Amino acid sequence: MRMNRRGFLRQTGAVAAAGVLPVSMVRLAFGQEGQDFTFAYISDSHIQHIRGNEFVRNWDQGLKRAVAEALLEPKPDFVVFGGDLAQLGTKAELDHGAEMLSALRYPLYAVMGEHDYYLDLGEYWSELFGDHYYSFDHKGVHFVVLNSVLTYDEWTYHRWETPERRMLEMAGLDNPNGSPFMVGERQREWLRRDLARIPRTTPIVVLSHSPLQKIYKGWNFWTEDAEEVQAILAPFEKVTVLYGHVHQIQYNQIGSISFHSVMATAWPWPYPETYAHSGAYVPVMTVPMNRADPFNERDATGWQFIDVHTGRVAAHYTLYDNKNRTVAYNAATGRPEDTEYQNPARRIPPQAHY
Amino acid sequence: MRLALLLLSLGAALRVAAQPLGLPPVPIPEDNPQTPEKIALGERLFNDVRFSSNGQVACANCHSPSSVFTDSPLKVSVGVDGLTGTRNAPTVVNAAYNLTQFWDGRSPTLEDQALHPFVNPVEMALPSHDPILEVIRADRDYVRDFRRVFGVRAEDIRIEHVTQAIAAFERTLIAGDSPFDRWYFGGDENAISEAAKRGFEVFLTDGRCVSCHTIEHDHALFTDHRFHNIGVGVNAMQDRIEELAKAFLVAKQRGVDVDVAVLSDADTSHLGRFAVTGDLSEIGAFKTPTLRNIAVTAPYMHDGSIATLREVVEHYNNGGVLPAGAPVNPFLSGGIRPLNLTEQQIDDLVAFMESLTSPEFQQLAQPERVSALGAGR
Numbered sequence A: 001m002r003m004n005r006r007g008f009l010r011q012t013g014a015v016a017a018a019g020v021l022p023v024s025m026v027r028l029a030f031g032q033e034g035q036d037f038t039f040a041y042i043s044d045s046h047i048q049h050i051r052g053n054e055f056v057r058n059w060d061q062g063l064k065r066a067v068a069e070a071l072l073e074p075k076p077d078f079v080v081f082g083g084d085l086a087q088l089g090t091k092a093e094l095d096h097g098a099e100m101l102s103a104l105r106y107p108l109y110a111v112m113g114e115h116d117y118y119l120d121l122g123e124y125w126s127e128l129f130g131d132h133y134y135s136f137d138h139k140g141v142h143f144v145v146l147n148s149v150l151t152y153d154e155w156t157y158h159r160w161e162t163p164e165r166r167m168l169e170m171a172g173l174d175n176p177n178g179s180p181f182m183v184g185e186r187q188r189e190w191l192r193r194d195l196a197r198i199p200r201t202t203p204i205v206v207l208s209h210s211p212l213q214k215i216y217k218g219w220n221f222w223t224e225d226a227e228e229v230q231a232i233l234a235p236f237e238k239v240t241v242l243y244g245h246v247h248q249i250q251y252n253q254i255g256s257i258s259f260h261s262v263m264a265t266a267w268p269w270p271y272p273e274t275y276a277h278s279g280a281y282v283p284v285m286t287v288p289m290n291r292a293d294p295f296n297e298r299d300a301t302g303w304q305f306i307d308v309h310t311g312r313v314a315a316h317y318t319l320y321d322n323k324n325r326t327v328a329y330n331a332a333t334g335r336p337e338d339t340e341y342q343n344p345a346r347r348i349p350p351q352a353h354y
Numbered sequence B: 001m002r003l004a005l006l007l008l009s010l011g012a013a014l015r016v017a018a019q020p021l022g023l024p025p026v027p028i029p030e031d032n033p034q035t036p037e038k039i040a041l042g043e044r045l046f047n048d049v050r051f052s053s054n055g056q057v058a059c060a061n062c063h064s065p066s067s068v069f070t071d072s073p074l075k076v077s078v079g080v081d082g083l084t085g086t087r088n089a090p091t092v093v094n095a096a097y098n099l100t101q102f103w104d105g106r107s108p109t110l111e112d113q114a115l116h117p118f119v120n121p122v123e124m125a126l127p128s129h130d131p132i133l134e135v136i137r138a139d140r141d142y143v144r145d146f147r148r149v150f151g152v153r154a155e156d157i158r159i160e161h162v163t164q165a166i167a168a169f170e171r172t173l174i175a176g177d178s179p180f181d182r183w184y185f186g187g188d189e190n191a192i193s194e195a196a197k198r199g200f201e202v203f204l205t206d207g208r209c210v211s212c213h214t215i216e217h218d219h220a221l222f223t224d225h226r227f228h229n230i231g232v233g234v235n236a237m238q239d240r241i242e243e244l245a246k247a248f249l250v251a252k253q254r255g256v257d258v259d260v261a262v263l264s265d266a267d268t269s270h271l272g273r274f275a276v277t278g279d280l281s282e283i284g285a286f287k288t289p290t291l292r293n294i295a296v297t298a299p300y301m302h303d304g305s306i307a308t309l310r311e312v313v314e315h316y317n318n319g320g321v322l323p324a325g326a327p328v329n330p331f332l333s334g335g336i337r338p339l340n341l342t343e344q345q346i347d348d349l350v351a352f353m354e355s356l357t358s359p360e361f362q363q364l365a366q367p368e369r370v371s372a373l374g375a376g377r
Helices: A005-017 A023-030 A057-070 A091-101 A123-129 A153-158 A163-171 A185-196 A226-233 B002-009 B011-016 B036-046 B115-119 B130-137 B140-150 B159-170 B179-184 B194-204 B234-253 B258-264 B266-270 B309-317 B343-354 B359-364
Strands: A037-042 A049-051 A079-081 A108-110 A134-138 A141-145 A204-208 A239-243 A251-254 A257-261 A302-309 A312-319 A325-330 A335-338
Touching: A037 A057, A049 A091, A057 A091, A057 A302, A091 A123, A108 A123, A108 A141, A141 A185, A185 A226, A239 A312, A251 A335, A257 A312, A257 A335, B036 B140, B036 B159, B130 B140, B130 B159, B140 B159, B179 B194, B194 B343, B234 B258, B234 B266, B258 B266, B309 B343
Parallel strands: A037 A079, A079 A108, A141 A204, A204 A239, A239 A257
Antiparallel strands: A037 A302, A134 A141, A251 A257, A302 A312, A312 A325, A325 A335
16 A cells, blocks of 8 residues: 555554544543654765765755655654765765755754764764754653764774775775774763653653664674663663664664664665675564665655654655555554564565575 | 558457557456447547537547547647647557556546546536437437447436447557567568667667566567656646645645646646645656657657657656756656767667557658668668
8 A cells, every 4th residue: 555645644543543533532532632743754865976066866866855755744843864964974965965955944853874974073064963962852752862873982083094084984884894883981971861850751762873773783783882772761661763874674672662764865775684694683573675676766765754652653654666664663562563564464575586 | 540440340350350469469348348339339429529518529639540549749638619738638549558547547447538528628528428418319320329239228328338339449449560569579670770679779778768668578568557757847847846736635635626627737737646646656747658659649748748759868868857957856756867878879769669650650650850761671
């Protein structure tokens, strides 16, 4: 089933109320008028400068399309950009990406990606988008934005002769010269203090670029201090982590923490399980995306609407020329599940041979 | 007309006649079997101008046998009292193979499609289908033919009988056997020029054409039956898409007739398949048309906005814009990108498309370039 925007609103109501109550009734039933809201999440656009005023057209088109669609109904409360706006962190790339994002007439919260960071360690990005990590509150939900793409000081400050070389080494997905992502002790300490004032019943949504869980180290689908970060979040009853970087749909549940990845507007990555040299830990509950049609430069890319309903998240993936998908927290099983394809009998078999 | 008459003259042999080279068997719905009498009735209905508000517009006005069942060279069709619609009349020839009808696929069958132009205010503009049935019931020949074909008395004739007969006639408008078919499926090396053969190679490779204008191992319909935003129409209104898409969805919720809305307003028309489905992926998207007889059905695209095949290729070569460098809309299909074809490749592609004209329509052909002349025979 393809879902249009109104369709997903209906479906949201259905997920929340077993398909019987109109949306207004749902709100009444929970007695928390104003607690449900929607925001748009666009990520991983990888705007790439060629020369002069030339940029890679394909990546431009991906971001422009997501922005154009996010402007249509329904209006999101705000927009998150999930990191990797630029490809090599240059002023030209960040400026060009920010200009395209400026068409959005909504508040924008930006997350740092490694492609934005490793040229000047986020200095110019900060001029455009503000702090590298911060928190804010929206309709009863506490949002935390982390810069989760830091790494060891030796790698960042001493290993490379130039900032450009450092950026290039981190920009390669499977480059053995890279270094594992981490949130780092200083930011974890900030997180502890930030959350200290928040009641344990308050829903927490964490926005990061890397997964805050360990999936596959070879491609940095990984956060080195994931366990420490999870331990800080664990005491809260409802926690959701939304992350970019992986350019594919993933989801997981660890304790009270739900994990959802978001799509890239630029290009898809394969699932790391296709890469057999070392262990990959794609969560077993993830229903993989179907393989992209290589003719169609937008296939297996997209963006998402995030519905927050009584503190739990439903991620609606808008996938161009593909089946749209929704991954929503299932209160009965206590984990995120694909609302249509979780049952293996309902899945579209992926193309497994080429 | 020659085509239809030819097929009609085959009489009862029609149902077992071998299909033309390059085409699959014509799909015939179980509830509307072909009979020679039904086909003849459908042809008469197709040409009857009385089924319009001013008594001057028949189906055949915009789907004229002398123009490959289009109204070429018009950009958009003209209905009653000179009113114009927003879309270029697609050919009825080989429409029997379409999985949906109309440029935006808003109709699932030929039978359903035939219902709408009668009552569209810019086409035949009747207030309802009742005047058609009144004309038919008062016409002795029609009454006799409907009884013979459907076994109904005059008072039992319904609009569904009318559209079934028209659809049966349209299913006889089948044309393959083009020079390309004789070369590619028939093995006749001399059927097309070297330029057309090179053009077919571009069609399969650098031109990226075949991904949507598909071909099979034993036939070629040159359509994937899907909907794509290729930058036509929607490019010019891209700054207003947000406003127009919202306004249309609101109007649709209030019950506006999609068929009327898309033919009476150019901006709404350019929303394409989105107007039918409300799917964001289909803003500005239109159905892939067949390429058969394309050289004799100019102008091109849903709005007839491109005059020649060469300009069509240039539009694709520029990545979905004309002229080169014009701004492209953000909803552009992911298959459309700059191609960097050479002038030679563009000429060859045009020569290839000119090889897709069926013999029935060859006398209409006027090659765009001298180099495309010469079928090599």
